[in-house]
Amino acid sequence: xxxxxxxxxxxxxxxxxxxxxxxxxxxxxxxxxxxxxxxxxxxxxxxxxxxxxxxxxxxxxxxxxxxxxxxxxxxxxxxxxxxxxxxxxxxxxxxxxxxxxxxxxxxxxxxxxxxxxxxxxxxxxxxxxxxxxxxxxxxxxxxxxxxxxxxxxxxxxxxxxxxxxxxxxxxxxxxxxxxxxxxxxxxxxxxxxxxxxxxxxxxxxxxxxxxxxxxxxxxxxxxxxxxxxxxxxxxxxxxxxxxxxxxxxxxxxx
Numbered sequence: 734x735x736x737x738x739x740x741x742x743x744x745x746x747x748x749x750x751x752x753x754x755x756x757x758x759x760x761x762x763x764x765x766x767x768x769x770x771x772x773x774x775x776x777x778x779x780x781x782x783x784x785x786x787x788x789x790x791x792x793x794x795x796x797x798x799x800x801x802x803x804x805x806x807x808x809x810x811x812x813x814x815x816x817x818x819x820x821x822x823x824x825x826x827x828x829x830x831x832x833x834x835x836x837x838x839x840x841x842x843x844x845x846x847x848x849x850x851x852x853x854x855x856x857x858x859x860x861x862x863x864x865x866x867x868x869x870x871x872x873x874x875x876x877x878x879x880x881x882x883x884x885x886x887x888x889x890x891x892x893x894x895x896x897x898x899x900x901x902x903x904x905x906x907x908x909x910x911x912x913x914x915x916x917x918x919x920x921x922x923x924x925x926x927x928x929x930x931x932x933x934x935x936x937x938x939x940x941x942x943x944x945x946x947x948x949x950x951x952x953x954x955x956x957x958x959x960x961x962x963x964x965x966x967x968x969x970x971x972x973x974x975x976x977x978x979x980x981x982x983x984x985x986x987x
Contacts, residue, residue, distance in 0.1 A: 735762040735763050736966070737759075737762040737763060737764055737962070737965065738762065738763030739763065739765075740763075740764045740820040740821060740868075740965070741765045741766075741767070741816045741818050741819050741820050741821070742764050742765070742766050742767065742819075742820060742821035742822070742965075743766075743767045743769070743809070743812055743821070743822050743823065743857070743861065744759075744766055744767065744768055744769070744823040744825060745769045745770075745797075745799060745808075745823065745824055745825050745826035745853070745857065746769065746770055746826030747766065747767075747769060747770060747779065747825065748768055748770035748772065748775040748778070748779040748794070749770070749775060749779065749924065750924030750927070750953060751825055751920050751922060751924060751953045751957055752768070752770075752823065752825040752826070753768075753779050753782075753953065754922065754952070754953025754954035754955075754957055754958045755823055755825070755953070755954070755957060755958045755961045756768060756779070756783055756958075757783065757786060757954045757958060758954050758958025758959060758962050759821075759958070759961070759962065760786065760787040760791075760792070761786070761787060764820075764821070765790075765791035765792070765793075765816050766783070766790075766791070766792055766793070767792075767793045767794075767795060767808065767812045767815075767816075768780065768792065768793070768794045768795070769795050769796075769797040769804075769808055769826060770794075770796065770797070770826065771796065771797070771798050772796075773796045776794040776795075776796060777794065779794065780792045780794045791816070793811070793812070793815050793816075795808055798849075799826045799827075799828075799848070799849040799850075799853035800828075800845065800848040800849050800853070802856065804853070804856075805853065805856035805857040805860040805861075806856075806860045808860075809857070809860040809861050809864065813864060818864065818867070818868055819861055819864035819865060819868065820865070820868045820870040820965065821870055821871050821872075821873070821965050822857055822858065822861045822870070822871070822872045822873070823873050823874075823875075823961065824853070824857055824858070824872070824873070824874045824875060824897070825875045826849065826853065827846075827850045827875070827890075827893075828845050828846055828849040828850070829890065829930070830842045830845060830846050830889050830890060831879070831886060831887050831889075831890050831930065831934075832886050832933065832934055832937075833888060833889075834885070834886055834888065835888040838888040838889050842888075842889045843889045845889075846889040846890055847889070847893050850890075850893045850897060851893050851897050851900070854874055854897050854900065855900060858872055858900075858904060858915075862908070862913070865908075865911075865913045866908075866911045866912075866913060869911070869912030869970075870914075870965075871914050871915075871964060871965045871970070872901070872904065872913065872914070872915040872916070873915075873916055873917070873961055873964055873965075874898075874915070874916075874917050874918075875897070875918055875919075875920065876894045876895070876897055876898045876901075876917040876918065876919040876976060877890065877894040877919055878919050878921055878978070878980050878983055878984055879891040879894060880892065880893070880894035880895035880898065881894075881895070881919055881976070881978070881984055882944075882983070882984055884937075884941070885937075886934075886937065894919075897917070898917050898976055901915050901917045901974070901976075902915075902974045905974030906974065909973055912970075914964070914972065914973040915973055915974065916964055916972060916973060916974070916975050916976070916977065917976040917977065918957060918960060918961070918976075918977050918979055919977065919978045919979065919980060919984075920956070920957045920979045920980070921941075921945070921950060921951060921983060922950060922951040922952055922956055922957055922979065923950050923951070923953065924953060927950070941983070944983045944984075945980065945981040945982060945983045946981060946982025946983070946985065947981035947982055948981070949981060950981070951979060951980070951981055956979050960977060960979060
C-alpha cells in the first residue's frame, strides 16, 4: 500500500490533458481525486476511465467554470463533505487564448485568461488553506514555458502564468510555518489542447520544438504525474516555492 493512500486531492481541469494525467498517477497511489471541468460529458468520461484503471478508485467529478467567483468555495466544501479532508490542491484549469500579438489581444482575452487562471488559482488557494493547514498539505500550480520564456503571441496567457508563479512564491513563504508547501510545474506535454494548437499554429510549434533538447513532447501521466506524486510525498515535502520545468530541456536554467 502506498504511503499516500487515503489522501484527497482537488484537480481543476482534471478531465483531460495534464490534469487527467495527474489524476491517473494519483489514483494508482490510492489518492481520492476531485475533478473539475466545464464539460459534464468530459468529466464523466474521465471518471469512468479512472475507475477502469483502478477499480476501487475514489473519484468525485464536479462541473465547474473557474471564471465563476463562487466555484472555488463550492468545490472545496463539496470535497470536505464527501471525503472529510483535503491534502492536495492542483490548480490546472485554464482557458487557452493564444496566437495573438500584444496589440491584437483584446480585453475579453485578458479577462477570460486571468479569471480562469490567476484569479481562480488565488480563490482556490484561499478556500483550501484552512483544510491544507490541518493536513500540512500541498499546493501545485501549473505555470508555463510560454511565460517563463516569453513566447511571442501569448500576450494574455504568458503573463497570467507568470502571475501564478509570483503568487505561488509568496504563498510558499507565508504558509511554510504551517507545513503547507506550494510549488509550480511548467509542463510541455501532449494533450488535446496542445494538439489543437499545433494544428492551428504549426510554425510556432516548429520553432518551439527546435528549443527542446530531447526533441519530443512529454507524457502527462508519466512526466508530470510522477512529479506531482513526489511533491506530495515525504521526500518532496522539503521543496517549496520552486518551479519545475517538465519540458524536455526547452528551458535550461543557468
